[in-house]
Amino acid sequence: MTKCWLDREELSELEAAAARVDWEREIAVMLMGRCGFRADEVTYPGDAELRWSDDGECWFAEVRGKNTSGGEPKLRDAWIPETTQTNITRFSRERRRETGESWVQTSQSSIRRWVKETAEEVAQDAAQPARWREVSSHDLRRSWATYHLVERQVDARTMMSVGGWSDYSASSRTSQNRPRDESGPRCVADTSSATSISHRSVELRMATQEPAEETKVSDSGVVTVPADIRRRLDIEPGDKLRWNTDNDGSLTVEVVRERYGAFEDDEMKADLGGDGLETHDRAGYEDDI
Numbered sequence: 001m002t003k004c005w006l007d008r009e010e011l012s013e014l015e016a017a018a019a020r021v022d023w024e025r026e027i028a029v030m031l032m033g034r035c036g037f038r039a040d041e042v043t044y045p046g047d048a049e050l051r052w053s054d055d056g057e058c059w060f061a062e063v064r065g066k067n068t069s070g071g072e073p074k075l076r077d078a079w080i081p082e083t084t085q086t087n088i089t090r091f092s093r094e095r096r097r098e099t100g101e102s103w104v105q106t107s108q109s110s111i112r113r114w115v116k117e118t119a120e121e122v123a124q125d126a127a128q129p130a131r132w133r134e135v136s137s138h139d140l141r142r143s144w145a146t147y148h149l150v151e152r153q154v155d156a157r158t159m160m161s162v163g164g165w166s167d168y169s170a171s172s173r174t175s176q177n178r179p180r181d182e183s184g185p186r187c188v189a190d191t192s193s194a195t196s197i198s199h200r201s202v203e204l205r206m207a208t209q210e211p212a213e214e215t216k217v218s219d220s221g222v223v224t225v226p227a228d229i230r231r232r233l234d235i236e237p238g239d240k241l242r243w244n245t246d247n248d249g250s251l252t253v254e255v256v257r258e259r260y261g262a263f264e265d266d267e268m269k270a271d272l273g274g275d276g277l278e279t280h281d282r283a284g285y286e287d288d289i
Contacts, residue, residue, distance in 0.1 A: 044065075
């Protein structure tokens with residue numbers, strides 16, 4: 001079994017390709033790649049499960065998904081980015097989804113097929129078509145977990161809550177560092193060896209220990225953020241930079257991302273254990289964890 005990780009631009013490519021076929025396919029891809037849904041969770045929520053959280057100032061959708069510790073399926077609140085929520089709301093209104101109806105109305109096998117067909121379409125014009133042809137529905141959830149755990153440094157406890165994992169190693173096995181010098185989704189053979197959060201964190205720190213970059217302040221006081229720093233910290237148009245100085249004259253800059261307020265709670269950090277084993281179904285698909 002091959003595992004693949006998509007960056008945000010590649011996910012956007014996949015979403016656009018899905019949208020060219022059908023809007024409902026795009027919604028399914030967004031729920032997996034932007035919200036961390038498993039394939040069998042995509043058909044559960046509808047307008048009745050979508051709510052605004054005043055405390056977190058963000059959108060959540062109730063999801064009925066896999067219980068990774070065994071037993072009956074569990075309910076959880078999955079975070080829905082505002083751009084995803086906007087697209088879903090338009091879709092639901094224009095497709096006339098009634099309250100109580102699901103946004104995506106198809107089978108789990110069809111959702112998996114949609115992802116494979118969409119990835120195949122992207123592969124037609126891709127620089128690395130073989131990698132795109134390996135992409136599966138679970139790779140979208142894997143990419144979502146990697147983005148937030150590794151690149152955005154969201155604490156594992158929060159990710160476990162919004163992602164529906166019962167133990168630490170299940171979520172850690174889902175994420176993986178992605179080398180930046182590769183074109184196309186990063187795909188590796190599944191050797192069933194766990195990658196620990198601590199190991200990835202060390203790799204991330206090592207990757208950021210590079211010579212400092214310099215930019216020039218313009219006459220009007222404008223400062224350009226170097227492209228490599230924007231990429232590494234995922235700074236996007238609309239993000240704010242908060243400037244702080246201390247008594248000794250040191251300057252620190254903080255990136256403020258209101259778009260991801262749901263993941264900025266740092267009160268639930270904990271070390272967690274568990275084996276988090278992955279399985280595959282009879283059709284050969286990776287069992288979503």
